Amino acid sequence: xxxxxxxxxxxxxxxxxxxxxGEALSFKGIAEGVENTNYLVHTEAGPHILTLYEKRVSxxxxxxxxxxxxxxxxxxxxxxxxxxxxxGEMLRELSGRPAAIITFLEGLWVRRPSAEHCAALxxxxxxxxxAGQDFPMTRANALSVSGWRPLHxxxxxxxxxxxxxxxxxxxxxxxxxxxxxPCDFPQGVIHADLFPDNVFFLGGRVSGVIDFYFACNxxxxxxxxxxxxxxxxxxxxxxxxxxxxxxxxxxxxxxPFTDEEFEALPVLARGAALRFLLTRIYDWLNTxxxxxxxxxxxLEYVRKLRFHxxxxxxxxxxxxxxEK
Amino acid sequence: xxxxxxxxxxxxxxxxxxxxxGEALSFKGIAEGVENTNYLVHTEAGPHILTLYEKRVSxxxxxxxxxxxxxxxxxxxxxxxxxxxxxGEMLRELSGRPAAIITFLEGLWVRRPSAEHCAALxxxxxxxxxAGQDFPMTRANALSVSGWRPLHxxxxxxxxxxxxxxxxxxxxxxxxxxxxxPCDFPQGVIHADLFPDNVFFLGGRVSGVIDFYFACNxxxxxxxxxxxxxxxxxxxxxxxxxxxxxxxxxxxxxxPFTDEEFEALPVLARGAALRFLLTRIYDWLNTxxxxxxxxxxxLEYVRKLRFHxxxxxxxxxxxxxxEK
Numbered sequence: 001x002x003x004x005x006x007x008x009x010x011x012x013x014x015x016x017x018x019x020x021x022g023e024a025l026s027f028k029g030i031a032e033g034v035e036n037t038n039y040l041v042h043t044e045a046g047p048h049i050l051t052l053y054e055k056r057v058s059x060x061x062x063x064x065x066x067x068x069x070x071x072x073x074x075x076x077x078x079x080x081x082x083x084x085x086x087x088g089e090m091l092r093e094l095s096g097r098p099a100a101i102i103t104f105l106e107g108l109w110v111r112r113p114s115a116e117h118c119a120a121l122x123x124x125x126x127x128x129x130x131a132g133q134d135f136p137m138t139r140a141n142a143l144s145v146s147g148w149r150p151l152h153x154x155x156x157x158x159x160x161x162x163x164x165x166x167x168x169x170x171x172x173x174x175x176x177x178x179x180x181x182p183c184d185f186p187q188g189v190i191h192a193d194l195f196p197d198n199v200f201f202l203g204g205r206v207s208g209v210i211d212f213y214f215a216c217n218x219x220x221x222x223x224x225x226x227x228x229x230x231x232x233x234x235x236x237x238x239x240x241x242x243x244x245x246x247x248x249x250x251x252x253x254x255x256p257f258t259d260e261e262f263e264a265l266p267v268l269a270r271g272a273a274l275r276f277l278l279t280r281i282y283d284w285l286n287t288x289x290x291x292x293x294x295x296x297x298x299l300e301y302v303r304k305l306r307f308h309x310x311x312x313x314x315x316x317x318x319x320x321x322x323e324k
Numbered sequence: 325x326x327x328x329x330x331x332x333x334x335x336x337x338x339x340x341x342x343x344x345x346g347e348a349l350s351f352k353g354i355a356e357g358v359e360n361t362n363y364l365v366h367t368e369a370g371p372h373i374l375t376l377y378e379k380r381v382s383x384x385x386x387x388x389x390x391x392x393x394x395x396x397x398x399x400x401x402x403x404x405x406x407x408x409x410x411x412g413e414m415l416r417e418l419s420g421r422p423a424a425i426i427t428f429l430e431g432l433w434v435r436r437p438s439a440e441h442c443a444a445l446x447x448x449x450x451x452x453x454x455a456g457q458d459f460p461m462t463r464a465n466a467l468s469v470s471g472w473r474p475l476h477x478x479x480x481x482x483x484x485x486x487x488x489x490x491x492x493x494x495x496x497x498x499x500x501x502x503x504x505x506p507c508d509f510p511q512g513v514i515h516a517d518l519f520p521d522n523v524f525f526l527g528g529r530v531s532g533v534i535d536f537y538f539a540c541n542x543x544x545x546x547x548x549x550x551x552x553x554x555x556x557x558x559x560x561x562x563x564x565x566x567x568x569x570x571x572x573x574x575x576x577x578x579x580p581f582t583d584e585e586f587e588a589l590p591v592l593a594r595g596a597a598l599r600f601l602l603t604r605i606y607d608w609l610n611t612x613x614x615x616x617x618x619x620x621x622x623l624e625y626v627r628k629l630r631f632h633x634x635x636x637x638x639x640x641x642x643x644x645x646x647e648k
Contacts, residue, residue: 003355008435009525025430025526028364031327031353040352040364042430047366106349106366111332201333202349289613 003029005037005052007095012041012050015094018085019101021045032197035213037097040104047104049080052097057213059098064139065212066090066100068132068189075131077124078208080105105208107200113231115246121199121231122224122250124206125191129220129255132189141192141216143275145181148174151278158285162298170281173274173305180267182219185260190223191215195230221261224251225268228317229276229304237303245318252324262324265314273308277301327353329361329376331419336365336374339418342409343425345369359537361421364428371428373404376421381537383422388463389536390414390424392456392513399455401448402532404429431524431531437555439570445523445555446548446574448530449515453544453579456513465516465540467599469505472498475602482609486622494605497598497629504591506543509584514547515539519554545585548575549592552641553600553628561627569642576648586648589638597632601625 007015012024022044030040030049037052053062066082070090073081080102082090091100110117141147152174159166191198193214200208224247232244280298287295315321331339336348346368354364354373361376377386390406394414397405404426406414415424434441465471476498483490515522517538524532548571556568604622611619639645 009432010435012432023527024432026428026524027432029355030364031355040354042371104350108333108336108348108351111334200350203347 003037003039004054005095005097007039007050007052011095015092015099016041016043018087018092019083020086021048021083021101041101048083049102049104050094050099051102052094052099054097057098061139061213062091062098062100064137065215067137068135068215069102069212071135072128072131077128077131078105078206079212080208080210105200105210107202107207109197109199110201111196112235113196113243115240115243116204117201118231118243119246119250120201120204120206121194121227122247122252123254124199124209125194125223125227126251126254128191128209129188129223135189139216141190141218143192143214143279144216144218144222145178145271148274148278149178151282155278155281155285159281159298162281162284163302166281166298166302169302170274170277173270173309177267177271177274181271182260182264182267185219185221185264186258187217188220189215190218190220192218192223192226194223194227219261219268220255221257221264222268222272224248225265225272226275228265228269229272229301233304233307237300237307239307241316241318248317248319249323252319257324259324262314262319262321265317266308266311269308269311269317270305273301273305277305327361327363328378329419329421331363331374331376335419339374339416339423340365340367342411342416343407344410345372345407345425365425372407373426373428374418374423375426376418376423378421381422385463385537386415386422386424388461389539391461392459392539393426393536395459396452396455401452401455402429402530403536404532404534429524429532429534431526433521433523434525435520436559437520437567439564439567440528441525442555442567443570443574444525444528444530445518445551446571446576447578448523448533449518449547449551450575450578452515452533453512453547459513463540465514465542467516467538467603468540468542468546469502469595472598472602473502475606479602479605479609483605483622486605486608487626490605490622490626493626494598494601497594497633501591501595501598505595506584506588506591509543509545509588510582511541512544513539514542514544516542516547516550518547518551543585543592544579545581545588546592546596548572549589549596550599552589552593553596553625557628557631561624561631563631565640565642572641572643573647576643581648583648586638586643586645589641590632590635593632593635593641594629597625597629601629 025042028040030038032038035056036054039050041048041050069079070082072079083101084090157167198211228244232240234240280296283295284298340348349366352364354362356362359380360378363374365372365374393403394406396403407425408414481491522535552568556564558564604620607619608622
């Protein structure tokens with residue numbers, strides 16, 4: 001939620017001159033996206049988003065992200081379409097940053113998703129997974145199981161300053177998941193950050209999915225596990241099985257789980273909770289007080305992790321064995 | 325440049341239901357305006373700005389600001405028009421804050437205004453002053469000469485932590501201006517904060533003036549003095565007399581100065597510089613490190629103030645005596 005890089009009217013004007021979008025009619029920095037600077041530009045060709053990629057995004061990953069959006073959009077997934085300039089380039093430079101213009105998607109993100117929203121999400125996620133199957137580029141998931149221990153180590157026990165005993169709890173969970181983590185499940189391109197603020201709705205239907213800057217190749221079912229964490233807990237910390245069931249049913253209607261994927265749901269959900277817990281701990285310890293973006297509360301994910309550790313079987317997520 | 329108050333999709337939806345604007349199609353917090361929270365809302369009726377008024381704006385002043393925009397817009401000044409709900413109300417409440425919807429103005433603000441931009445500004449400011457002449461409400465200028473000493477006193481000598489000797493320099497200037505400040509010049513509604521980021525241009529022409537939340541009744545010529553400070557200095561601190569001349573000529577073509585106003589330009593420009601220097605000193609000393617908005621550099625206005633103190637006569641601002 002920040003504008004890290006200022007773009008002047010003159011810089012914008014020269015930049016836009018390479019596109020077939022006409023002149024800029026308005027230009028506003030928007031409070032969207034934590035990692036990058038985003039402007040909403042009304043051009044003569046309609047509204048667009050101008051993104052400047054900041055330090056945390058690796059330049060070499062950008063062709064994957066932009067190519068993926070173009071690939072998915074061409075297959076009917078409603079996501080931002082990178083606009084090519086007159087030389088056919090999607091990725092350019094502006095104000096010293098890599099920059100791209102993408103199409104603007106209408107819709108609002110839902111602060112309190114209902115079961116109906118979760119069902120719509122499940123269907124959308126399955127379509128996204130299926131549409132990504134023939135995307136030719138690959139990107140490893142830096143935040144999958146092999147990335148968790150280095151992240152944990154880099155926190156040097158600081159987690160205890162957030163919650164007494166948290167460091168040991170995370171260490172133990174990490175060892176357990178390194179042992180139990182599956183590796184032979186169906187793979188593909190996953191979004192890997194499909195929180196409610198990245199899914200736009202209009203009139204109860206998904207109007208668009210945004211922010212593909214964590215997308216990577218990994219187990220498809222891990223993406224679902226991320227969504228179970230991000231969409232199916234209530235503000236009071238309780239797990240809403242109705243929402244989870246709606247999400248899982250809608251997803252598996254289009255891409256059924258294998259038996260192994262289904263049984264592994266509790267482990268995958270623990271892994272997803274640990275992944276966000278680790279980055280939240282890291283950000284909590286490494287965000288200076290004057291940062292433009294406030295770090296998110298790690299404790300929310302401590303509670304979610306503990307919930308999943310107490311789950312006895314995959315059935316507790318609401319999907320019957322015969323429905324998977 | 326910040327979103328201080330979050331508005332959920334549900335809150336927005338109930339809020340919009342009282343207007344004839346249809347449903348929200350998109351909703352983004354924008355990095356515009358230092359004092360208030362602003363969202364850009366695309367509704368079925370087109371783009372609008374939703375403003376939530378934060379603590380620094382006094383509730384009792386809002387009818388003046390909103391009424392003024394409506395008054396000016398009705399007289400052909402391109403400024404945001406407050407949208408009335410079905411009960412005829414312009415000012416409502418949302419997420420615990422006073423809130424209003426205003427029309428969206430196209431255009432971009434100019435980071436490096438040219439003399440042509442300054443001329444367009446001068447014409448716009450004169451039109452704004454003339455259109456405001458029959459506005460029936462009044463609001464005293466809390467940041468005119470009588471407000472400067474309390475502001476200075478509240479800084480308790482802290483200015484010296486910004487620049488050694490600044491406290492004495494400001495004290496001296498304050499005494500001098502309290503003595504020399506005119507009081508019988510033509511009065512009216514002034515914008516009082518007409519910096520480049522509050523004036524939108526499209527194709528070299530002014531497309532709109534925004535942010536009337538410092539507007540008040542005061543000497544019209546004081547508004548011009550604020551613009552001389554905000555528009556006519558170069559980034560290296562030098563005063564650009566060509567820009568000042570363009571601004572003054574375009575303004576006086578529509579509203580000529582009296583002899584006294586013309587001669588008082590150096591004093592008015594010193595006062596305007598001191599007013600922004602004082603609020604910048606205050607903000608510098610009173611903004612916590614973790615604030616969402618970084619304070620602006622007070623030293624810029626120290627340099628401007630010193631420039632005006634060295635001005636021998638009003639002619640040095642570029643306008644000939646026969647042109648006023």
